[in-house]
Amino acid sequence: MSPTQVAEPTTKSVSDPASGEAAPEPPMIELENLTKTYRVGVEEIHALTGISLTICRNEYVAVMGPSGSGKSTLMNILGCLDIPGGGVYRLNGHDVSRVSQSALARIRGEQIGFVFQTFELLPRATALKNVQLPLVYGGSRHRRQLATDALRRVGLADRMAHRPNELSGGQRQRVAIARALVRHPAILLADEPTGNLDTATGNEIMALFDSLHAAGQTIIVVTHEAEVAARCQRVIRLRDGYVESDTLNEAAGQHRDRA
Numbered sequence: 693m694s695p696t697q698v699a700e701p702t703t704k705s706v707s708d709p710a711s712g713e714a715a716p717e718p719p720m721i722e723l724e725n726l727t728k729t730y731r732v733g734v735e736e737i738h739a740l741t742g743i744s745l746t747i748c749r750n751e752y753v754a755v756m757g758p759s760g761s762g763k764s765t766l767m768n769i770l771g772c773l774d775i776p777g778g779g780v781y782r783l784n785g786h787d788v789s790r791v792s793q794s795a796l797a798r799i800r801g802e803q804i805g806f807v808f809q810t811f812e813l814l815p816r817a818t819a820l821k822n823v824q825l826p827l828v829y830g831g832s833r834h835r836r837q838l839a840t841d842a843l844r845r846v847g848l849a850d851r852m853a854h855r856p857n858e859l860s861g862g863q864r865q866r867v868a869i870a871r872a873l874v875r876h877p878a879i880l881l882a883d884e885p886t887g888n889l890d891t892a893t894g895n896e897i898m899a900l901f902d903s904l905h906a907a908g909q910t911i912i913v914v915t916h917e918a919e920v921a922a923r924c925q926r927v928i929r930l931r932d933g934y935v936e937s938d939t940l941n942e943a944a945g946q947h948r949d950r951a
């Protein structure tokens with residue numbers, strides 16, 4: 693079975709309240725010839741050498757590629773943790789490739805949920821406190837309610853008072869996912885989220901991603917594991933900082949209609 697090359701994305705239409713006419717909804721993510729070069733002493737490392745991609749709302753994308761191919765660099769730029777050296781990144785139609793650090797931080801807080809291989813939880817804080825961390829507005833009762841709701845979504849309603857060392861690896865990653873979701877981000881980015889988990893626990897985490905995707909979440913997940921990528925609708929392979937292939941995964945559970 694050969695994977696299908698990705699077709700040109702279709703633009704969905706939404707109603708424009710000003711004119712009452714259908715206006716095209718911009719793609720969630722548009723990258724045009726994105727580059728990133730790191731300088732270490734006199735050495736230049738070309739981590740991204742020209743990435744052009746479009747990712748639409750509710751896509752479920754796996755990013756694969758050998759170690760050093762630029763996956764984390766790409767995710768950090770997509771997640772507004774870093775800016776590209778060249779090229780354009782449009783997030784929901786807004787160019788975010790040349791904004792200030794403070795603007796970038798605000799966009800990140802509002803639009804991005806990030807999940808890491810190593811969970812990155814505060815060790816002394818309970819699950820509830822960890823999930824409340826990204827919440828900067830609202831009273832304490834409101835924040836508690838939002839964090840409780842997020843923990844429920846990941847199936848941890850009964851572990852809210854536990855600290856990370858009182859939780860299993862899979863439960864820790866669920867707390868991290870709840871923290872990523874608590875502000876209802878447009879995009880959930882996960883950089884090797886199952887890399888520190890055994891196969892069964894990794895599958896549980898991916899089943900959670902599947903259900904978040906089915907509920908409308910846009911998800912981009914970096915993985916080395918074919919089993920993880922097999923759940924995604926689209927697989928982007930990087931090599932030496934460029935897109936080596938970008939394929940639809942016909943066998944994945946659900947497909948976005950590209951007709």
Ligand SMILES: Nc1ncnc2c1ncn2[C@@H]1O[C@H](COP(=O)(O)OP(=O)(O)O)[C@@H](O)[C@H]1O
Nearest residue numbers: 730732737739758759760761762763764765766
């Ligand atoms: N902060 C950094 N400073 C210098 N070089 C870096 C930095 N981050 C990544 N690199 C280099 O950029 C390349 C791409 O790295 P990375 O995006 O982490 O790849 P991957 O996640 O696919 O393993 C590698 O050669 C790596 O050594």
Ligand SMILES: [Mg+2]
Nearest residue numbers: 763764765883
């Ligand atoms: Mg990496």
